[in-house]
Amino acid sequence: MATRSDRGEGLKQVYSAPEISNLTGLALPNVSKILKALVRGDLLESRRGVQGGYRLARDPRWITVQQMIEALNGPISLTECVDAGPEVCGIGSLCPLSSNWKYITNRIRKTLGCITLEQMAIPGGVQLAAVTVLDQDPQEERDD
Numbered sequence: 001m002a003t004r005s006d007r008g009e010g011l012k013q014v015y016s017a018p019e020i021s022n023l024t025g026l027a028l029p030n031v032s033k034i035l036k037a038l039v040r041g042d043l044l045e046s047r048r049g050v051q052g053g054y055r056l057a058r059d060p061r062w063i064t065v066q067q068m069i070e071a072l073n074g075p076i077s078l079t080e081c082v083d084a085g086p087e088v089c090g091i092g093s094l095c096p097l098s099s100n101w102k103y104i105t106n107r108i109r110k111t112l113g114c115i116t117l118e119q120m121a122i123p124g125g126v127q128l129a130a131v132t133v134l135d136q137d138p139q140e141e142r143d144d
Contacts, residue, residue, distance in 0.1 A: 003121045013055060014051065016053040037072050038054075041067065060117035061117075062116070063117040064115060065112045
């Protein structure tokens with residue numbers, strides 16, 4: 001859908017689940033589950049009926065990888081203590097690593113939030129986005 005949007009087709013064109021299955025090579029039951037999750041996440045719109053199917057809810061420039069992952073899997077978190085707090089972990093009060101995991105998780109979220117579906121649809125688009133993110137704040141802490 002995002003690939004075809006650059007030709008003006010993606011936002012308007014509706015794709016059926018079987019059509020998406022054929023285009024992607026993924027099994028239809030998996031495609032159906034993914035599509036439903038993306039609709040629940042407001043990333044796709046669904047239409048019923050003979051001309052029904054799925055289409056992008058908005059321009060691929062405004063859909064991030066973070067939004068897609070969270071629509072499919074929930075909040076991005078490398079450890080439970082980052083998402084729910086150190087008190088949920090049996091050793092949370094003793095763990096010196098909680099703040100490290102929180103920092104790492106936040107960096108991952110920031111990076112995924114800067115990569116768009118449009119960039120994902122372009123070969124090399126993600127690498128360009130990653131370089132742009134690193135160049136945005138030269139004063140940012142670096143692990144050198």
